[in-house]
Amino acid sequence: MAIPALFKNKLSLPVICAPMFLVSSPKLVISACKNGIVGSFPSFNARTQDLLDTWLSQIRSELDEHIATNPEGPVAPFAVNLVVHPSNTRLSSDRAVVKKHQVPFVITSQGNPAEVVEEVHQWGGLVFHDVIRADHAKKAIQAGVDGIIIVTAGAGGHAGEINPFALVREIREFWNGPLALAGAINDGMGVRAAEVLGADFSYMGTRFIATEEAEVEGDYKTMLVDAQVSDLIYTDTFTGVKCNFLKPSIARAGVDLTKFTAKTHVDLDLGESNAWKDFWSAGHGVAGIKHVLPMTELVAQLKEEYRSAVATPAFSSASK
Ligand SMILES: Cc1cc2nc3c(=O)[nH]c(=O)nc-3n(C[C@H](O)[C@H](O)[C@H](O)COP(=O)(O)O)c2cc1C
Numbered sequence: 001m002a003i004p005a006l007f008k009n010k011l012s013l014p015v016i017c018a019p020m021f022l023v024s025s026p027k028l029v030i031s032a033c034k035n036g037i038v039g040s041f042p043s044f045n046a047r048t049q050d051l052l053d054t055w056l057s058q059i060r061s062e063l064d065e066h067i068a069t070n071p072e073g074p075v076a077p078f079a080v081n082l083v084v085h086p087s088n089t090r091l092s093s094d095r096a097v098v099k100k101h102q103v104p105f106v107i108t109s110q111g112n113p114a115e116v117v118e119e120v121h122q123w124g125g126l127v128f129h130d131v132i133r134a135d136h137a138k139k140a141i142q143a144g145v146d147g148i149i150i151v152t153a154g155a156g157g158h159a160g161e162i163n164p165f166a167l168v169r170e171i172r173e174f175w176n177g178p179l180a181l182a183g184a185i186n187d188g189m190g191v192r193a194a195e196v197l198g199a200d201f202s203y204m205g206t207r208f209i210a211t212e213e214a215e216v217e218g219d220y221k222t223m224l225v226d227a228q229v230s231d232l233i234y235t236d237t238f239t240g241v242k243c244n245f246l247k248p249s250i251a252r253a254g255v256d257l258t259k260f261t262a263k264t265h266v267d268l269d270l271g272e273s274n275a276w277k278d279f280w281s282a283g284h285g286v287a288g289i290k291h292v293l294p295m296t297e298l299v300a301q302l303k304e305e306y307r308s309a310v311a312t313p314a315f316s317s318a319s320k
Helices: 026-034 049-069 091-100 114-122 134-142 164-172 188-197 218-226 247-252 284-288 295-310
Strands: 015-017 038-042 078-083 105-109 126-131 147-151 179-182 201-204 232-235 243-246
Touching: 015 026, 026 038, 026 049, 026 078, 026 295, 038 105, 049 078, 049 091, 078 091, 091 114, 105 114, 114 126, 126 134, 134 147, 134 164, 147 164, 164 179, 164 188, 188 201, 188 295, 218 247, 232 247, 243 247
Parallel strands: 015 038, 015 201, 038 078, 078 105, 105 126, 126 147, 147 179, 179 201
Antiparallel strands: 232 243
């Protein structure tokens, strides 16, 4: 297992609160970091570079202040997610702001991270790249990334289609470095299971939407609490890339999917997109979400579940 120095003594759990379009805001990021889990957001969520600049200043100053008054910590580092797909017209301007703030941790997705890696390494930052297949992981490793995030079947957002048991083990055959696992990890048992499987971090998205700090419509949170896996649809209709959406949010928006004109090309230029505003994404973990909790309470619950999972004895034939 490989935990980079950036995270040493700064985490209360090996968890990254994953970047989520239109969901992750400074409030969610700061509350995650203050509770000892990595907070992150996609650069897109700040609608302009000026706002991105303001957000990064705010996150840094609030965390620095918190560290000064709570020196015992742990306070986790924060991350910015950059979509490196060629359709992202904001990439170079967002990179300039990320460079100005020397963001310690950058998460790249949907393309070739090589240029971002070269740049972020200049100030000693780390780059993890998210992948849904082993060959993508090999390319990211060649590009020099510091860590791999495996997004598996059942994840919220642009989920993969491969089972986590299969993909973690396949990637561990050629990658000894930091590895994060995403896909329906909802509780401390899942966090421990990910470690046993070979991941260093759990990359959790959907569960954190149902927190008081997530700045989304209340109906979205209620829908997560009420939803079952059967309430999800995995479709490429809206962005040209397969993604899990809550069917009740599509019905709420008055859209009949059978009559909807699907995207014929991959379009990840989310800058002005409305699709994600009306159609809400969630992973298979929805069935395990029973309450909207404050971040502090959710992290305390995750820690308790993790502790009890760690204490679970291994199988022993002598006990049979
Ligand atoms: C509403 C929503 C928006 C997302 N937006 C992004 C994004 O902008 N960039 C990205 O790399 N991943 C995005 N994701 C994927 C998450 O970063 C993460 O991989 C996923 O949520 C993990 O699976 P889980 O939701 O089952 O925990 C999004 C996920 C959700 C649920």
